[in-house]
Amino acid sequence: MNVETAVLPQKRFTIKHGSWLVLSLLALAVVFAPLPTGTAVPTTHTLHLEASSFAFSPAILEVNPGDLVTIELTSTDVVHGLYLDGYDLVVTADPGETAILTFTADKSGTFRFRCSVTCGALHPFMIGKLKVGPNLLLWRGIALSVLAALIGLWRFRQ
Amino acid sequence: MAAHWLGSKTTVNVEMAAQTAVSSSDDALAKDREWLARALLIHLIFGLLLAIFIANRLDRSVEVRAVMPEKGGFLPDTLTAEVGVPLELSLISDDVMHGFAVGQTDWPAVDVLPGQMTEVTLTFDEPGTYTYYCTRWCGANHWRMRGTIEVTGDEKGETPALRADAASVVEVAIAQPSSPPLYVELELDIDAPHTVDVHLDNPPSAARGETLDANISSSYLSRDVYLTQPPFEVWQALRLEPETAALSNSDVWDLVAASWHSQTTDEKLQLGQTLYNQNCAACHGNSGAGDGVFGQEFDQATAFTDAQIMLGASTAVLDGKIRRGGMGTGMPYWGTIFTDHEIEAIIDYLWTFQFPRE
């Protein structure tokens, strides 16, 4: 950049600004870089999910973006429900009656699902995850964390 | 007056700062402010407490708390009422979702939600003992969650008009059983084993049975046979009839299926299925295979898909088992809950596990 042409008292200033510029550009790149969300051909998934004593089992579901997902929710103790973050979908399951939730996984990322029917003391913490393709938010977050850590190291090195 | 108290403080403050002596009028003012503050506090706190207390006393309805059966079920589990006098209940759950319904009535069940009060009003037309029960599965012992309402007073001559303005106010008219259940009348031992040695390659088809041109006696198609005879015995009897000589074993089973099917209606099966899914499937499984989520809690719940067990049982035996329950298993008794019609519908639906609908 213009480091060479700058006079000495201003040099530090310029480098500092240059660093910030580079850092900001990197941060923008991390946030907005188009990353692939998976290339798998959409398929149909039927996922069986059991709900009992403040836990979903399996607690982590994985599908690919675009998949047609059917969640069969079975409660094995009391009435539970499932609310899927991001998709804003709800289903309620009585023990003995399997509840079906069908949707297209058209939003990619990792979403929490939570019990939607008060099922005892720990009800608000009954949580599972649905992973739709790679968790880009997490990777972007980690990359941003690297930049954030650099902010601390950067100026120190000068 | 209050504005004066509130507003003048800071100016006084600065002026007073350097002084050590305080004038007596300021003293009085400070004292007045202090008393105002105290009055405010006392009114706020005690007023609030009083308001809460009074509001709590105002509600005169009977509170029924619902907790999981292991912790007590319905509290209280006995209620009393008088014929024609509305019984106001406040239903609330202390843990999970429960339900509330009164057995053998067409009064619609309500959900009893955790921490949320549901108000219902029941008015009874006839004296008697009514059973109220939980309608949402709340654990393996859910069906134990029951209570009774002892209704006293004279039978009312005429049913008062339904009050249409309040949705939760419903007249309760009990369908009192007029005669003893069939298994008592027939002196059946419903606990006796009824397994038969039968092997079917395909489930019998009522539709095929209807198309078969077998000129069998209409007595085989009677309601009496359906109620009192196990299908296997009917099949055996039919097999011996000359009219079925030309038919294969499975053809004869199709005839039995057709006979059984003729005793029900689609509406009844629909009702039976709904009741089955709500009340039976948690143990016996949606598919009737005895693989419900609580099936393992007790001795293995009976599989209605098992031909050897089912084809040896008569409708009267099934009716008895449903009404009385027990059998040394976790099977609840439903006699005080379902109406005759509902039990019939459930049994009709149970038969479809052997004689599937098309």
Place this chain on the structure above:
Amino acid sequence: MSRYDLTRIPAVKTLVVNRWPQFILRAIALAGFVVAILAGLFGTPVGSRNLSIVFVWIAWWALLILAAVPLFGRGWCTVCPIPMAGEWLQNGAVLGPRKKETGDWRLVTGNLQSPIPSLRLRQWPKRFRNIWLQNGGFALLALFSAVVLTQPKVTAVILAIFLFLAVGTALIYERRAFCRYLCPVGGFIGLYSQVAPLEVRVRDMAICASHTEKTCYTGNADGYGCPWGVFPGGLVKNTTCGACMECLRTCPHDNIAIQIRPVGADLTVARGRKLDEAFKAFIMLGSAVVYSAVMLGPWGWLKTTAYNVGSLAWLGYALAFLLFILGLLPGIFYLVTWAGMGQRVNLRVVRQRFTANAYALVPLGLAAWIAFSLSFVFANISYLWPVLSDPFGWGWDLLGTAVTPWTPYLSRIVPILQTLVLVGGLAWAAVTARKIAEEKRGGTALPAIAYCFFITVGMLWLLIG
């Protein structure tokens, strides 16, 4: 660094110095507090439908950690109702200093008379003039959090214990000893108030130096001597200042100001860094990590273990929790600090650096708590509507919202906010670590920054992974 003196604005000054606004806020808070205790004791045992749980752990907590602490520091302590009863007993008045029948101003002497006749109020024991008790109290409470957060009765009992402890302490010890040395909440509010953009400070130290009466400490007709036992002239950090506003009232020279300042200004003040505060930073950071795993993770067995207080499994959990927040987290930090200092340093110096560097964890910890709280606050704040209508679960419907269904808010945006908060916290921690490292020649921030980086990644994985 530049400061903006808010109390130069007459309206602000009046609002702060006049006792009524604060008194009314506190009175309302007290009423809410009493109702919360009542609701916990006599209301429905269903937490999500009981005012005690929803108000305290969702509404109040959200207000505290998402707004009050990051923006106002000890702003909550300004209006906290818990010490009120004790203060009234000590002061013999609920509003302002009162003239006793003898003609003496009660507080002019520093209020040494206990409300218990013939008992002089004592000074808080010297060995406990630190926040170790608060550290212990918070850690202890945290072990029971799965029960405390979900059982209205337990919450009510804990609130009541707070109240009784505060009154009891006020009967024996001077000033707001409970707030400063015992309150488990006050401990971390103090720690995190260092990041707040507001501070109460003296305008001109020279005036204080020449003011022999020190009415800010001893009290006068206009206000009480510092209830937190702090001499405002010596304030360099927010940690011990309770933001109670008394010194603004008592200073005869109008020498005390509330100022807007650069955020996090206290963290790089080398003076007065203490090991107890350093440990507070670890306890808070560690608790945020553990809570995120236990409460928001997909592991049901962990939740049940944390909930079954008294069981063998819970004892294991409690032990693991304590080891993590008091052993593992500070232990690793100590080791990396040591590693970053080269071979030939004595352990006393390592300990000093350990303490100093730990202040970099303050913004990180606050960010971790905000990120953790965003999850359950937005998912569950809709419980507030029914609870406002029916605080006890008695079937009331005051506002017509008693049956408003539970609806998570912003479930698509919250993970993004959490990411930004965590990354921001890390950047802030990294800059702070660098500044702290620069205090000493040859100091390096690398170990502390690396440590913060891994904690951030861990939190990201727990919350949005």
